[in-house]
Amino acid sequence: MATQDPNKQFDQVDWEEINNSSGTSYSINALGTLVSIGAVLALVVYDILFVEQYTPTFAFVGWGYDVSQLDFLFAVSLIVFGFYGVLPLYQNKRMTRYYWRQFKKNRPALVSLVWLGFVFVVGILGPVFISAPEVALFQKYQPPAFMSIANNYPINCVGPVVDGACQGTLNHPFGTTRNGKDIFTMIVYGMQISMKIAFITTLIVITIGTAVGTTAAYAGGLIDEVLMRWVDIQQSFPTFILYLLILYIWGGGLFLFIVLFGLFAWEGTARYTRSNALSKVEEEYIKAVQLSGASTYRIVRRHVVPNTASSIITNVTLLIPVFILAEAQLAFLGLGDSTVPSWGQLISIGRNDLGFAPWITLAPGFVLFLTILAFNFLGDALLDALNPEANTESEG
Amino acid sequence: MGMGWYVVRRVVFAFFVTFTIVSITWGLLSAAPNPEVRQASTQAALEGGNPAEARENARQRLGLDRPAWERYVDYVVSIYTLEWGWSDTRSQPVTDAIANSLYYTVQYSVPWTILTVLIGPLVGLYSAANQYSWRDHVATGFAFFGYAIPNFFFGIVLLLVFGVELGWIPVIYNTQVPVFSVENIIQLTIPIFVLVTGSVGGITRVARNEAAEYVNSDFVKTARAKGVSVYRIYFQHVLRPTLVPVSTTLVSQLLALFTGASLLVEVVFGIPGLGRLLYNAVLSQDTSVVLGTTLFFTFVATIGNLIQDITYTVLDPRIDFSER
Numbered sequence: 001m002a003t004q005d006p007n008k009q010f011d012q013v014d015w016e017e018i019n020n021s022s023g024t025s026y027s028i029n030a031l032g033t034l035v036s037i038g039a040v041l042a043l044v045v046y047d048i049l050f051v052e053q054y055t056p057t058f059a060f061v062g063w064g065y066d067v068s069q070l071d072f073l074f075a076v077s078l079i080v081f082g083f084y085g086v087l088p089l090y091q092n093k094r095m096t097r098y099y100w101r102q103f104k105k106n107r108p109a110l111v112s113l114v115w116l117g118f119v120f121v122v123g124i125l126g127p128v129f130i131s132a133p134e135v136a137l138f139q140k141y142q143p144p145a146f147m148s149i150a151n152n153y154p155i156n157c158v159g160p161v162v163d164g165a166c167q168g169t170l171n172h173p174f175g176t177t178r179n180g181k182d183i184f185t186m187i188v189y190g191m192q193i194s195m196k197i198a199f200i201t202t203l204i205v206i207t208i209g210t211a212v213g214t215t216a217a218y219a220g221g222l223i224d225e226v227l228m229r230w231v232d233i234q235q236s237f238p239t240f241i242l243y244l245l246i247l248y249i250w251g252g253g254l255f256l257f258i259v260l261f262g263l264f265a266w267e268g269t270a271r272y273t274r275s276n277a278l279s280k281v282e283e284e285y286i287k288a289v290q291l292s293g294a295s296t297y298r299i300v301r302r303h304v305v306p307n308t309a310s311s312i313i314t315n316v317t318l319l320i321p322v323f324i325l326a327e328a329q330l331a332f333l334g335l336g337d338s339t340v341p342s343w344g345q346l347i348s349i350g351r352n353d354l355g356f357a358p359w360i361t362l363a364p365g366f367v368l369f370l371t372i373l374a375f376n377f378l379g380d381a382l383l384d385a386l387n388p389e390a391n392t393e394s395e396g
Numbered sequence: 397m398g399m400g401w402y403v404v405r406r407v408v409f410a411f412f413v414t415f416t417i418v419s420i421t422w423g424l425l426s427a428a429p430n431p432e433v434r435q436a437s438t439q440a441a442l443e444g445g446n447p448a449e450a451r452e453n454a455r456q457r458l459g460l461d462r463p464a465w466e467r468y469v470d471y472v473v474s475i476y477t478l479e480w481g482w483s484d485t486r487s488q489p490v491t492d493a494i495a496n497s498l499y500y501t502v503q504y505s506v507p508w509t510i511l512t513v514l515i516g517p518l519v520g521l522y523s524a525a526n527q528y529s530w531r532d533h534v535a536t537g538f539a540f541f542g543y544a545i546p547n548f549f550f551g552i553v554l555l556l557v558f559g560v561e562l563g564w565i566p567v568i569y570n571t572q573v574p575v576f577s578v579e580n581i582i583q584l585t586i587p588i589f590v591l592v593t594g595s596v597g598g599i600t601r602v603a604r605n606e607a608a609e610y611v612n613s614d615f616v617k618t619a620r621a622k623g624v625s626v627y628r629i630y631f632q633h634v635l636r637p638t639l640v641p642v643s644t645t646l647v648s649q650l651l652a653l654f655t656g657a658s659l660l661v662e663v664v665f666g667i668p669g670l671g672r673l674l675y676n677a678v679l680s681q682d683t684s685v686v687l688g689t690t691l692f693f694t695f696v697a698t699i700g701n702l703i704q705d706i707t708y709t710v711l712d713p714r715i716d717f718s719e720r
Contacts, residue, residue, distance in 0.1 A: 233413050236701040238655035241693045245421065248678050248686055249428045325546055329660055332548055333675060347549060354556055365549040373544035 029083045036079040044072050070255045074196045077203040102384070109381030112374035119371060123191030130188055133341060136180035143168040144175040144183075144359050174363040177349055181341075183363050190343040190364060194371060197258055197327055198320045204262025205316060209269025210308070214300045216270070217277035228274070231267040239264055240326055247335050254337040257330070261323045268315050276308040310382075317379035321372040328368055343368045403706055410702040415472075417694050421687060422471050430460065475691065481684035485677070490688035493673060497689075501669035503575060505658070508588050509650060512595045517642050519596065520603020521630055524611050535600065543597030547653070548660035551590045555664065558586060569666040587665045594657055595649045602645045606638045640712045647704035654700075655693045 089096045104110060139156055143149040145168045157166035168175060174183035216227040243260055250256065280286055280303070289299055330336045331344030338345070343364040350360025433454045440450030455461050459470075474480070480490040488496075523535040559567040566583050573579040610616060611634060619629050659671030666672070670689055677685035 229409075232409070233416050236410075236413055236698050237417065238651070238693055238697040240656035240659075241690050241697075244674070244678070245686065245690045246424060249424050321544070326656075328546060329548060329656065332660065333663065333678075335678065347552070351552065354552065355560055358556055361549075361552055365546070365553070369545050369549065372546065373540060376540060376544050 029087055032087070033079060033083045036083075037076055040072055040075050040079070047072075068255070070196060070200075070258065073200050073255075073258075077199040080203055081199060103381055106377075106381040106384065108377045112377040112381075115370060115374045116378065119191050120195055122188055123193075123195040126188035127192050130185055132189065133181040133185040136176070139172075139176055139180040140178055141353070141357050142166070142172045142176040142180075143357075144363070145170050145173045147175070147359070149356065175357070175359045177346075177360050178353060178357075183346065183360060186341040186346050187343065187364055187367055189341045190346065190367070193254065193327075193340055193342045194324050196254075197261065197323050200258050201262040201265065201323050202316050202320065204259070205266045205269055205319065206312060208263070209266035210273045210305055210312065212266065213270040213273025213308075214277050214304060217274045217281070217304075218296055218300065224274075227270075231270050234264060234267045237264070240329070243326060243330060244333075244335065247330065252337070254340050254342075257327065257337065261326065265319060265323070268319070269312055272311045272315055273305075273308050276311065277304045280304050280307060314379055314382045317375060317382055321375040324368070324375075325372060399709060402709065406702060406705055410698050413698050413701075414695060417698070418472055418475050418691070419468075421691065422468055425683075425687070426464065426467065430455075430458065433458070433460070480688040480691070483677075483682055483685045485680045485682045486685070490684050493685060494670065494688055494692055497668060497670045497673040500571070500667050501658070501662070501671070503580070504584050504588050504591070504667065504669075505654065507584070508591045508595070511588065511592045512599065512650060513646065515592065516596045516599030516646065517603045517635065517639065520600045520642070521607050521635060521638065523600065523604040524607035524634070525630060527608055527611070532604075536604070538593075539597040539600040539604075541597070542593035543601075545593070547590050547594045547657035548664050550593070551587065551661050551664040554586050554590065569668070571668060587661050587667065590661055591653060591658060595653050598649045599642060599645050603638055603642045606641050607634050610634045610637055640708065643707050643711055644704055647700055647707070651697050651700040655697055 103113075139154065141149060141154045142157070143154075143166060147168045149166050154166050160167050172182050172184065174187065176182055177186075212227055212231070216224040242264060243257075246252075246260060247257070277300070286299060286303060289303060294302075327336065327342060328344030328347065331342050332348040334348065336342060336345060346364040347361050347368070350357065350362075350364075353360055433451055436454035437447040437451040441447040452461075459467065478491055480494075482488075483490050483493050486493050519535050519539075523532045526532050555565075555567065558564045564582075565586055569583055570579065573583070616629055616633055619633055624633075658669075659674065661667075662669045662671035663675050670692065674686065674689040674693075676682075677689065
């Protein structure tokens with residue numbers, strides 16, 4: 001990422017162009033990010049100033065969905081992810097091909113990537129096309145497709161009744177809950193919540209973590225000491241208990257929840273960045289950049305952060321499942337946001353009906369398990385692909 | 397500047413950490429509206445009294461009208477002198493409530509810790525010894541499974557299978573049975589199993605990767621060439637350097653589960669331990685118990701981290717203290 005086109009040979013480099021481009025020019029990534037975030041901010045301002053509180057944001061085009069703060073934050077994180085996560089892969093085709101070759105060897109990770117891609121796409125598009133799960137008391141306790149339940153539990157069996165047992169249909173592939181809500185729809189909505197948790201917390205963690213890490217490394221002295229001691233304190237703080245305490249005192253929706261996750265989980269990223277920045281300063285190429293008069297900000301932005309990216313990404317990939325699990329656990333305890341149909345919420349709904357309708361708990365539980373597993377496999381594979389020294393298990 | 401000095405500084409820092417945490421909890425509590433004050437004013441309003449007056453009275457009774465620093469000093473002093481207040485829902489001091497619950501938490505925590513310490517490094521070592529064989533893949537798969545499956549969900553599934561369907565374990569935890577009895581062992585088996593699978597996974601991975609580095613190292617080759625027995629090679633030459641990084645993971649994994657998953661496992665299995673105490677207190681809005689259990693968990697975490705750092709330095713004689 002340090003050079004614009006790595007395929008160019010040294011003698012083909014157009015020095016005129018480089019001379020012209022140095023100075024205050026912005027890369028396409030930065031420009032795209034700024035413009036898109038500007039558009040989102042304009043929408044936020046529009047939503048706050050011009051749209052009445054209970055009117056949907058896009059009422060003028062007839063879309064009856066009220067966009068929340070969380071959605072705006074999600075949009076911002078998706079924009080940053082697109083311009084700094086996906087676009088660079090396209091810009092550096094050679095490196096992408098190399099990473100892909102390394103990554104492909106690890107079959108569990110490949111499957112995981114496919115699963116996470118599925119969760120991502122369905123989570124984002126699903127709620128747009130599938131209407132929200134609705135209470136339908138007459139259709140409670142419908143069994144999943146190809147399963148059956150004694151006919152005294154559901155009031156109105158959607159499928160055929162064979163020998164006094166209600167058969168499942170494809171109308172409700174995973175069955176329905178006590179309120180008759182379709183479990184498949186709830187899981188799709190839960191996917192979006194999990195993806196929001198994943199992306200927004202990642203954005204917060206990477207922003208704060210790299211900022212603190214590089215500041216500590218470059219400032220040194222007292223600032224370094226104070227920041228890193230705070231990181232130590234934060235690391236020894238049992239995060240789950242802290243979330244629980246804060247949610248108990250303040251109560252709160254998913255927004256507070258996600259922001260909290262991000263604000264109290266950046267210590268690992270800060271440590272990585274700091275130690276990496278410290279070791280990079282000793283390298284020859286950083287010295288060369290320093291000698292040619294680059295500012296500290298430029299060194300950090302263009303050389304230290306890109307070179308630390310791999311360990312930050314790996315660290316974050318292993319952090320995301322922790323967040324998703326924490327949300328599920330809190331929702332299970334009944335401390336989550338009861339207005340959103342997250343997977344943990346669904347698991348706890350089904351707990352009382354476990355004896356005769358176990359699918360209510362099992363279906364979201366397995367989706368949660370698979371997602372956490374996929375993130376772990378992916379993190380493991382990234383560790384191998386991005387860091388050839390730590391060759392843990394590429395012969396999978 | 398030896399190890400003793402380092403340990404002393406580490407202990408002082410741990411104390412400072414608890415102090416910071418206590419201060420943060422005070423900040424959180426005093427910034428939020430007090431539920432008791434709110435309750436008093438609501439009650440007054442319902443009974444036709446003056447809500448504002450009731451609110452003032454409640455504030456006076458709870459000592460909230462004093463200056464902030466005075467309340468802060470009071471709070472910190474009472475935390476460190478173990479005067480953690482009175483639990484209204486349990487009609488006993490918070491410290492007593494915690495001690496009572498700890499009795500049940502310890503019953504599963506001790507076997508869980510022992511099993512984790514024994515199984516984790518050994519399975520990792522076994523994996524490294526049989527690298528890329530089917531045994532290794534089974535162990536790795538098991539590690540990933542245990543690490544990834546949400547403990548509370550795994551608990552529910554096992555309770556469904558063994559408690560509801562097969563009837564091998566009681567669905568409701570019985571507090572009446574003696575600690576060292578067959579009934580108690582049976583009813584604690586599944587919770588302990590769930591927690592062990594959760595904590596062992598990460599440790600196995602680290603132990604395997606670390607041990608794999610040493611399996612082909614020069615000193616192991618030398619030992620093999622000299623004709624040292626296989627067991628001696630693994631337990632004396634490979635296990636020891638492996639244990640240094642493993643010890644850190646071990647403590648952090650156990651702590652992470654103790655302050656997170658064990659709470660939910662208690663709720664799932666109905667064990668009246670610390671997690672359930674905290675859970676019930678949250679449900680019944682018993683602030684002093686919520687605070688007490690929270691602080692207890694954070695203190696355990698701080699002490700655990702302290703132990704982790706100290707074991708690390710004791711186990712690895714190569715660590716240089718002059719820099720720290």
